[in-house]
Amino acid sequence: xxxxxxxxxxxFPGVADTLGCHVLKGPxxxxxxxxxxxxxxxxAVSVVGDWNGWxxxxxxxxxxxxxAGGGFTGLWELFLPFGPSLGDVPLGSHYGYQIRTPHxxxxxxxxxxxxxxxxxxxxxxxxxxxxxxxVSTCDDAxxxxxxxxxxxxxxxxxxxxxRCGLITQQPMSIYEAHLPSWR
Numbered sequence: 001x002x003x004x005x006x007x008x009x010x011x012f013p014g015v016a017d018t019l020g021c022h023v024l025k026g027p028x029x030x031x032x033x034x035x036x037x038x039x040x041x042x043x044a045v046s047v048v049g050d051w052n053g054w055x056x057x058x059x060x061x062x063x064x065x066x067x068a069g070g071g072f073t074g075l076w077e078l079f080l081p082f083g084p085s086l087g088d089v090p091l092g093s094h095y096g097y098q099i100r101t102p103h104x105x106x107x108x109x110x111x112x113x114x115x116x117x118x119x120x121x122x123x124x125x126x127x128x129x130x131x132x133x134x135v136s137t138c139d140d141a142x143x144x145x146x147x148x149x150x151x152x153x154x155x156x157x158x159x160x161x162x163r164c165g166l167i168t169q170q171p172m173s174i175y176e177a178h179l180p181s182w183r
Contacts, residue, residue, distance in 0.1 A: 001066060001067060001068070003018070004064070004066065004073050004075070007038075007075075008073070008074075015113070016113060018036060019036045019037060019038065019075075019112075019113040020035070020036065020037075020111055020112075020113030020114055020115065021033055021034070021035050021095065021111055021113075021114060021115075021133065021135055021136070022034045022035075022139055023086065023089050023091070023135075023136075023139055026079050026081060029084060030081040030082070030083065030084060031081075031082060031083060031084065031085060031086055031088060031089055032079055032080045032081040032082045032083075032089065033079070033080045033082070033089065033135065034077070034078075034079050035047050035061070035077065035078045035079075035080065035111075036075060036076065036077040036078075037061070037075070037076050037097050037111065037112070037113075038074050038075055038076075039074065039076055039097070039099055040072070040073075040074030041101070041102070042076070042099045042100060042101065043100050043101060043102045043104075044060065044061075044099075044100040045060070045061040045076040045097055045098070045099055045100070046058070046059055046060045046061060046097070046098045046100075047059040047061060047078055047080065047095060047096075047097060047098075048095065048096055048097070048098045048108055049090075049093055049094055049095030049096065049132075049135075050090065050093040050094050050095070051080075051082075051090050051093060051095075054108070056098035056100075056106065059078060059080060060078075061076035061077060061078040061097075062076065062077055062078060063075075063076055064076065064077055089135065090135055091135050091136075091137045092116075092134055092135060092137060093134065093135050094118060094132035094133070094134055095111070095132060095133055095134070095135060096108040096109055096110055096111065096132050096133060097109050097110075097111060108132075110132060110133045111133040114133035114134065114136070115136035115138055115139055116133070116134040116135075116136045116137075116138065117132070117133055117134060118132045118133070118134060
């Protein structure tokens with residue numbers, strides 16, 4: 001409930017690790033994909049992809065409702081189990097969300113929180129409905145051996161400047177890089 005409130009207020013810090021498609025170990029040790037998307041006006045949402053023939057009937061998502069009052073949060077979720085090991089998960093495969101409107105129309109949309117996307121021009125034989133998202137091989141949030149950051153000194157200094165109210169007076173550089181462009 002608290003995470004939903006934070007998300008709906010626009011202050012949920014873990015949104016990128018919650019929404020989208022993430023590899024994780026589920027109940028009983030099975031490895032699969034945890035998928036979540038925000039589609040508040042959808043009548044139904046399904047996950048479609050290479051593994052289910054882009055069939056919207058194969059993997060319908062569950063609406064997330066509040067426990068108190070039961071109101072719909074706008075969030076949809078699904079865990080797709082694939083097997084006992086990471087090798088069973090279709091890493092690099094294409095997927096999307098099939099959104100059905102209250103009027104009965106449907107279309108396939110990319111995952112707004114995907115970590116990888118199909119490189120244009122897309123191959124319509126592999127993703128017949130749209131340019132698609134890809135199951136990421138780079139999802140560090142759920143790896144057994146995540147990347148070890150070496151920025152402890154900087155993080156301590158940033159916290160100190162924030163407590164003093166000086167962080168907003170510091171120079172700042174913003175870099176954005178599209179890593180596939182560096183191939």
